[in-house]
Amino acid sequence: MRRPSLRRTIALVTAGFLLPSLAACGADEQAGGSEGGDSSLVIYSGRNEKLVQPLLDKLEKAVGTKVEVRYGDSAELAAQILEEGERTKAGLFFSQDAGALGALSKEGMLEKLPQATVEKVDRAYRGSDGDWVGLSGRVRVIAYNPDKVAADDVPDSVFDVVEPRWKGKVGFAPTNASFQAFVTGMRVLKGDDATRAWLEDLKANGAKTYAHNLATLDAVEAGEVSLGLVNHYYWYERVAEKGEDKVDAKLHFLPGKDPGALINVAGAGVLKGSGQSEAARKAVDYLLSKDAQTYFADKTKEYPLAAGVTSTVEGLPAFESLESPDIDLGELDSLQETLAMLQDVGLV
Template structure:
C-alpha cells in the first residue's frame, strides 16, 4: 500500500470514528470500516515454516476504535460465515483452500474487546512475513493501537527476554515464537505472567500445558507417501515399524539438519529414552533412508517417485501441491508416538509488561476465528481453534493423536544434536 493510499484510509477512519461514537455499536462500526476503507486489503504471504535468523526492529502505524475491559469478553459461540468480519478478505485464495465451513465456533474479532495503546512484540521466526502481516491487520482495526515489532530467531529472543527479565525490565509485552520450546523456556525462567482463562479456553490443554503461554498455530509431523505406491491404510501407524518393513527399504527420506526433524527426534528421546532413539536412528540408516537438505525436498522427492515415503511436517506437502496440484502425494499420520508430534507457535505476556491486559487481549485476537482462518489458509499451518479446519483434506487438530508430551521439552535440542552426530546422521 502506498503512502497516499494510506493517508486516504486514515481520513476515512477519522470520519468513521466520529460516526461510531454517535452510533455506539462496535460491530456496525467495524463492518462499515471494512466496507468503506478496505482495511483488510494488504497482501497475504505464504510461509515456509522456518525460524528467521535476521534481527530487525520495525514500527507500524495505528488503526481505529476505543478500549473496553477484558471483563466484558463474551463466551465463544457459533457464527454463520456472514456474521464474521469480512471472512473472505482474511481467507487465502489459493487453489488448495477449497470449500470452507459455513459455520465457525469461537470468538470473532467483532466481539473481542477493543485494543488501545502500544505494545512491543518480540517475534521469533514469523513464517516468511505472514505473522507480521497478521499483526498489521490487527493494528489496522484500531486507530489508537500500535504494535512495535522486534524480530530475530526464537532461541535468540528467548535468551534476550530471560536476560532482560533478570535485569528487572524487558521492553517486550508479548513474545510470539515459532516453536513451543522457546516460549516454554521463557515461562520456566519466570519471565511471564499468567494468561486469563478466557484467552486460553478455546485451545486444547496440549497447546497450553500451563497458562504461561498458549499455542497459536500447529505444525503436525506426518508421513508423506506416493499414492502410486501406497494408500493410507498401507502406512504403519508407528514410526518404530518403518525400519522393519521391507516395503520401505531404500525408499524413505529424512532431513536431519532441519529444525523440525530435530524436534521430532527430541520428542522421541523424551518419550522413549536416548538408547531407544539411537537404535531407531541406526536401524533407519541400515534400512537405507536417504538424506535431504530440508523437508520440502523430502515431500517433493516423494511426489516425484524418487521416494515412496518420508518424514516431514505436514505443510511441506501443501507447498508441493502449490506447484504440482496433481502430484501423487498424500499424508498419513502416526498414532501417539513421536511421529505424531504437533509442535506449535506460541505467545505469552512478559513479566513487567506496561500493559498486560492489552497484551493478553492482543493474543486473544490471534486466536479469533478470523485470524486463525488467515494464518491457516495463507501459511498452511494447523489452526488450534478446532472449528477452523486446515487447508487440504486433512484431519482437524482435535482429530490428530499426538503423544502426551510437554512441548516445552522440545527446547532441549543439544542432546539430540549430539545423538545425531554420534550415529552419523549429521
C-alpha cells in the first residue's frame, strides 16, 4: 500500500487544532511570507513560551533583528506550515522534536543550512539532508522508586517492563509527545508488529496511564507505581528545585542501545521562500552558540548538542556515555501511524 503523503498525514492528525490557529494568523498572510524580508524574523516555536522566551529575547539582541514568535504544539505548527506553503510567515521553525522537522524536510520545505553550521552538531542529531539541526537533547529513562524496587532489579530493556512481575507497577503518559516519539522510534527500529505487540502487552499488564511526564514522576515518588517511563530532565529539574534528598525517585539509564534509551532532540530549520533566510540562519547559529547551549543545559537540564559545550548538571551522565539506539531522527515523522496504533490498542 502506498504511504499517504506527510503533508496529508500531519494535516489530518492535527486538523482539529489547525483551523483556529490558521484563522488567528489573519488575512494579512494571504500575500505570502516574505513581507518585511530580512528586516524581521518570524519564529514558529513548538517549545514552551515560559521555557524559551528569555532565550529568544537574547536571540533578538544577538541577531540584531526584530523577532516575532508564535507558539504551539510542534506537530500542529508543522501542519500549519505545510498548509500555508509559500504563504507562510515563518522564517524559522523551532521544534520540540525531530519528527516535525523530518516531516518538513521530506516535503522540501526547509533550506539547506551552511556546512559550518551543521558541522557544529554530530551527524546523528541533524537532518540527513543538512536542512535542520538539533539544538538540545533529551534521553528516555526509567524512573524508579527505591522503596519498591532495588536498583539492580530495574529492567535494562523497555521490553522487560511488560513481564508479569511488573503487573500494575509501571506508569507512562500515552498522550505525551515524548512517549509517542519513543513509540515511533520503536516502530522504526523494531517494526510495527513488534511495537504493537509491546503496546498490547503493556496494556494487558495493567500499566497505569498519566497525563504527562511530571504526573508519571509524581506517581513513582508516591509509590503508586514502581517504574515510570519518562524523559531524564524532569527528574533533574525537580532535584534542582528541591534537592536530591527531597526527591524519592531515582533514574535508570538503559544500556545496550535499547529503544527505551532513545535520544530525541529539539531543533531548528530555515523555511524556504520566507525572505528571512539571512536572519533565520543567524538565529540558528546563535542557538548553537555557547551562550544558548549553556542556557539549555542550565535552565532545561537538557544535553547541549553543539561541539565544545558540555553540561554542568551535577550527576548527569556524560552525553557520550549514553547508549542510545542508532536511528535517523528524521524518521520520527510518522506520527499519524503511531497515533493510529495507540488508538487501535486502546491507549489513547
